[in-house]
Amino acid sequence: MTRETQLGFQPPAIGEEEIEAVADALRSGWLTTGPRAALLEERMAEYLEARHVLAVASGTAAMHLALVALGVGPGDEVITTPITWPATANVVVHAGATPVFVDVRESDLNLDPELIPAAVTERTKAIMPVHLAGQPCDLDPIWELGIPVIEDAAHAAESAYRGRKLGGLSTATCFSLYATKNIAAGEGGLVSTNDDAVAEAIRNLRLMRRGDGSLYDLTVPGYKANLSDVLAAIALVQLDKLPEHTARRQRQFELYDEGLADLDGIEPLVRDPRDTHALHLYVVRIDPERFGLSRDELQRALGEERISTSIHFLPVHRLTWYRERFPEQSSLPVAERAGGEILSLPLSPAHSEEDISDVLEALCRIHDRAA
Numbered sequence: 420m421t422r423e424t425q426l427g428f429q430p431p432a433i434g435e436e437e438i439e440a441v442a443d444a445l446r447s448g449w450l451t452t453g454p455r456a457a458l459l460e461e462r463m464a465e466y467l468e469a470r471h472v473l474a475v476a477s478g479t480a481a482m483h484l485a486l487v488a489l490g491v492g493p494g495d496e497v498i499t500t501p502i503t504w505p506a507t508a509n510v511v512v513h514a515g516a517t518p519v520f521v522d523v524r525e526s527d528l529n530l531d532p533e534l535i536p537a538a539v540t541e542r543t544k545a546i547m548p549v550h551l552a553g554q555p556c557d558l559d560p561i562w563e564l565g566i567p568v569i570e571d572a573a574h575a576a577e578s579a580y581r582g583r584k585l586g587g588l589s590t591a592t593c594f595s596l597y598a599t600k601n602i603a604a605g606e607g608g609l610v611s612t613n614d615d616a617v618a619e620a621i622r623n624l625r626l627m628r629r630g631d632g633s634l635y636d637l638t639v640p641g642y643k644a645n646l647s648d649v650l651a652a653i654a655l656v657q658l659d660k661l662p663e664h665t666a667r668r669q670r671q672f673e674l675y676d677e678g679l680a681d682l683d684g685i686e687p688l689v690r691d692p693r694d695t696h697a698l699h700l701y702v703v704r705i706d707p708e709r710f711g712l713s714r715d716e717l718q719r720a721l722g723e724e725r726i727s728t729s730i731h732f733l734p735v736h737r738l739t740w741y742r743e744r745f746p747e748q749s750s751l752p753v754a755e756r757a758g759g760e761i762l763s764l765p766l767s768p769a770h771s772e773e774d775i776s777d778v779l780e781a782l783c784r785i786h787d788r789a790a
């Protein structure tokens with residue numbers, strides 16, 4: 420039966436604890452960066468097993484500052500994936516450099532490491548892989564190239580690559596605290612790094628003052644990219660709730676895996692058992708021939724069943740600005756086909772098991788009708 424209420428795609432799981440924490444922050448008098456942001460950095464450094472964590476205004480700011488900290492600028496190239504939120508490529512443009520898109524692999528739609536060497540030139544200053552949906556990229560062959568790696572770990576706060584937590588493995592790792600993320604503050608971001616110089620540079624860049632706050636002086640024309648204590652207060656509670664929220668997402672993944680196993684033409688992206696997947700998004704791929712509907716038709720049909728879905732992501736190099744700015748961009752066939760076939764199903768600790776059953780029942784009904 421069609422639901423009576425709309426099922427949100429990824430509503431935040433916020434409770435009285437977050438509300439109390441915000442009220443406490445407001446009562447404390449610290450509206451901007453203060454002790455709660457500092458505590459978040461300390462606790463995240465421990466959680467991510469990294470030497471430094473810097474709290475910033477967004478995941479986008481985290482990546483932008485990491486690029487600037489590495490001195491990436493005009494004339495430089497940065498290799499990245501087309502299957503990402505445009506922020507990953509936009510920050511390269513913001514830094515004055517050129518994004519170079521390399522195709523993804525079929526299994527998990529992460530950067531295909533076999534294709535990266537051919538894209539490396541003497542101008543390549545960094546590689547920015549994205550851990551799509553929470554599945555870590557194949558990092559070993561990327562590190563072997565000896566080029567600084569800035570990971571876009573917006574989806575990967577809980578991921579581990581071959582048993583090692585993401586956060587202290589590459590030159591810099593960038594996380595997002597956006598409203599839908601595993602640790603959600605509404606907005607916010609984090610950079611983690613074991614590199615003292617990168618940490619110091621970002622400390623100086625995120626606010627218009629010296630990183631140690633001791634002097635009214637400027638060593639670099641910094642940005643306004645600091646994190647407010649009000650948001651840090653929410654993130655701290657979300658961090659405490661992570662085990663409980665992870666367990667709920669885990670259960671939702673299991674329900675989807677079981678429920679979709681017998682439906683022809685709809686398959687989840689591959690998850691590598693050697694890694695810890697952050698279970699941030701449940702992305703399926705639709706084979707229109709076998710399913711009987713295209714991805715767009717299925718998304719519309721689910722909408723009619725009052726089920727919200729999303730797409731992660733449309734290939735960035737095909738978006739208008741990138742198409743017009745880089746007309747010589749060659750085709751990236753795996754990303755382009757996947758862009759028309761992927762769909763992200765509702766997933767959130769705020770959803771109940773019944774909510775996920777509703778999605779599965781709707782998918783079965785739509786599938787039967789389409790067959």
Ligand SMILES: Cc1ncc(COP(=O)(O)O)c(C=O)c1O
Pocket residue numbers: 477478479480503504506507549571573574594595596597606607608
């Ligand atoms: C893959 C990816 N990278 C970067 C970002 C940017 O993070 P923020 O929204 O915190 O700037 C997002 C989403 O928000 C994302 O999904």
